[in-house]
Amino acid sequence: MCGIVGYIGKRDIAPLLLEGLQRLEYRGYDSAGIALQPRPGTAGGLRTAKAKGRVRDLRDRLPKRFTGTAGIAHTRWATHGAPSDANAHPHLDASGKVAVVHNGIIDNAADLRAKLAADGVELVSDTDTEVLAHLVGRAQAETLEEKVRHALGGIEGTYGVAVLHADFPDRIVVARNGSPVVLGLGEKEMFVASDVAALVTHTRQVITLGDGEMATLKADEYRTYTTEGSRTSAAPTVVEWEAESYDRGGHETYMHKEIHEQPDAVDRVLRGRLDERFSTVHLGGLNLDAREARGVRRVKILGCGSAYHTGLIGAHLIEELARVPADAEPASEFRYRNPVVDPDTLYLAVSQSGETYDTLAAVQELKRKGARVLGVVNVVGSAIARETDGGMYVHAGPEVSVVSTKCFTNTAVAFALLALHLGRIRDLSVADGRRILAGLRRLPGQIAEVLRDEERIAALAGRYAHARSMMFVGRVRGFPVAREASLKLKEVSYVHAEAYPASELKHGPLALIDPDVPTVAVVPDDDLLEKNRATLEEIKARGGRILAVAHQEQPRADDTIVVPRNEPELDPVLMGIPLQLLAYHTALALGRDIDKPRNLAKSVTVE
Template sequence: MCGIVGYVGPQNAVPLLLEGLHQLEYRGYDSAGIAVTDSGGLQVVKTAGKVSNLRKIVPAALAASSGIAHTRWATHGEPNDRNAHPHTDERRRIAIVHNGVLENSEQLRAQLTADGVQLASETDSEVLAHLISRSEATTLEDAVREALHQVEGTYGIIVLDADRPGELVAARRGSPIVLGVGDQEMLIASDVAALVRYTQTVIYLDDDELATVSADGYHTSTMDAESTTKFPTSVDLTSDEYELGSHPDFMHKEIHEQRAAVDRCLRGRLDRRFMSARLDGIGLSPREYQQIRRVKLLGCGSAYYAGQVGAGMIEELARIPADAEPASEFRYRNPVIDSDTLYVAISQSGETLDTLAAVHELKRKGGRVIGLVNVVSSSIARECGSGIFLHAGPEASVAATKSFTNMSVALALLALELGRVRDLSLAEGRRLVQGLDDLPGHIDEILGAEEEIASIAKRYANAEHMFFIGRVRGWPVAREGAQKLKEISYIHAEAYQSSELKHGPLALIDPNMPTVAVVPDDELLSKNISTIEEIKARGGPIIAVTDADLPSGLVTDVIRIPRAQPELAAITLSVPLQLFSYHLAKTLGRDIDRPRNLAKSVTVE
């Protein structure tokens, strides 16, 4: 959840570390800090607030050849200077940065306190610095290994020892760590976003693996001190992809990248000979597809809602029972794992801990699970070994936009392929292939209406609450729309199935309660209109997002979108809700990319 960076090499580490934190700030921005070793020993500078606050207080003359840095999303202890990372031991010899949660930290803190250690923070992470410092091991790597054997939970850590300024030690369990290999220099980070400005050659650590790095290279090993062999790979990313360009913030940039992102997701995957999809990354034959009797989609937040979109498409097109479930709940209810069920783990980062834990549970019980992720070498991608790569490109804003759209498109491809190996006709396949071909153009048309959508959004900036409603295909769209609004505008928003509104929630409708109605032009149009009439009769303002021709005067405002194939309508209906939420939040002056209390790439439970 937090962002961590390390550097060792001939350059001044300070500006590299600060720039790395800037690139990782989407992972946490409650506090930030830096620790380096210079001629005066260990120098630590940290503060509550964003990386910009840290930049202001780092001495201009501070220089060092090695260091570590951290930007935090708080789990233990409120965001303040004292709880900011890096944390040190009492002698200020060891400094650590940590991403994850140590589940036995209270017991360890009690033991350290009983031994006379003066703890300086309320965090779980600080105990690691003291445990490493107290080790009698002769190498930093062994001291770190010894300390990690005493902790329970998840971690991605980097350790700096003032007595060994030329090396850093990193380790991971459940939280990502990637090494960047440069020219006589090494970098470490929790995400390649911090590295691509300096190198495209990277190494991903596996769980329970450590790395000792110096300017000359790296050495990796297991928790049992056995050497491991890691081969560098190249990442197809550049620093330009993490720049705003002409956009005011990353959410706006990423909304406008959706045409290109969908193009990439579809490229080479539409089989125009058989009017099907070509998903070679899944690695299943038509006979194996035929043997699938159920599909279960697992994700968290927007990935879960995309799973609901996908489940609907799979049932419609392939006539296979399909449903989506929050990955955070899946393993805790002791689920029955069927050998004829295809499980799909959905995650933008590929590091979402709850989803990764669900994958582990599925593999332990013999389930067939594929990944649907946006990062090729992520933990979920490697654990699953097969799946669908999203090709959405980097997504730095906390709010999911292009990743949600590409998740839905990828699941439409899966639904099409499953359908065509069953009962979906060639003609129906042709219709859907054409519908998928049309999606990038539809998205362009929606983005072209941004000014109109913005003007509608601004009219509702004073609302304290909103309903989002939809039926069947529109229901997950309503859920995702409500999530977007509340996470970036802080307006309370609730999503309901349209049919459920009269079973209680209708009591809240009044002239101060706007409702966003998701109304696809499908067989349920007349029922959606009836629900809107019920809201209108009670004085509630209504914003309709629709590709249908609604009766004149039915709604207060209407956001019209191009007409898509009915099974694909959820994809196009979602895009204007992103713009609606964005401009409403912008009107309220919110920090769009870094909404309060949230962070991207959730690597804690």
């Protein structure tokens, strides 16, 4: 969601911070700002510039000779207070000596604001973050570290923060609790960010802070410690992704680039994992031996948004191939219903970023109750990867567009690998294992084949783009595909859409069908083909238009997108690809800002 960038060193800071903010634009934001520690001998305190709107608006507002020795910057996604210059970060204390940028939500902000106001403090914004700047400024402590620690002691909620203080010009102090903070290590310079995307052009040596951890950055050194003051010894890691991975690579949008990266991305998630000898796969990171795997009596998958939809696909795969009862549930709801945590249930937490707060909180609740939890994530070293007992990386590479495409597909393929692994440990035959392996190997080429039909899909999108609403339907394996396609269309084009199991259409949603509400139907050639065709008949009888995604032309559909056949269990992976293109080209036809859809953020790190 919000983005943090900070730097201390000898470079020209403002351009560097602006570049970092631009690399975080994909996360979603409504305003931006910078605070600089002025060079020695410069009159006045901290220097700030803030602007509602885009990073380019902030750049236009920067004063001349806007330089310093250290700086922090921020892109804000509104939670407390509407987008405005006043609500943009960084926030200052009453003296103007303290500047704070903050990701997360301070739950007790209202009480803290009331106490500060009662003490005569004039609050100039509507944000929760401003209280933190005042608390740091009012803290009676000798060092900046102690001031920040004292202020955080009065905070309830989540935070990733970076703090400057005019009286301590040689340092930036940062802290994390529930919102990512990454340190970047350079030669006589140090960086901090909420996402490695802001760092990779300058350094690949990074340290990811854990919850309850703080750090002090100076130009030539750093140290990490807990919020209680105990030293920690976080080891640097090397970022695998190149800076070029965060560029558009000749495509007009990141979403278009990432859709077209899927053949290579799927090849990566398969690479080195297919075991031809035993018709299974190698998943060493699960930390789950064969005896433990056979002891699993149920699988519960938790995720949010697209991650939840891949969980639905994963649950079907696990039930079909491993014959273990499995279901998926929104992680955002799970921990609020006092769930029964069964020691024989294997829990899977799914998140592209590995930092999704609702999913991370569900993991922490499960761990508190003694459950075994595995992570299915894309980002190495992320919070969920660290908190879980093991898991799988999906190796999709950096996904910059707010709308998930390649990570959704790679996660679905990762679930196929897991289902095959569990199935072969249990009762799945060698022949079926060999059949699924063959299907997995065909996927990259078949995805490329679907992408070659983009021009026709774009023409279809133009034909349906001005519908007042759209219905998406599918049965069993096809229903999660319909749900994800409906979400994609809403996210990126703002066209209202609903998804239903095709069998449920006659139980109420048929009332919505008319010529202005077309239906997208997922119709694979499986044992439910005739039942799906009966649904198409019901829609046509009520004057509805139909766009089918199928393995062959559908006589009752107005239009059909034909996709290649794979094994029935893997067909959902392929049938989702043209629907990503449909959403993309619908948004393009409607003139939407595809990589920055309104009101949304990439990594949702608040509750």
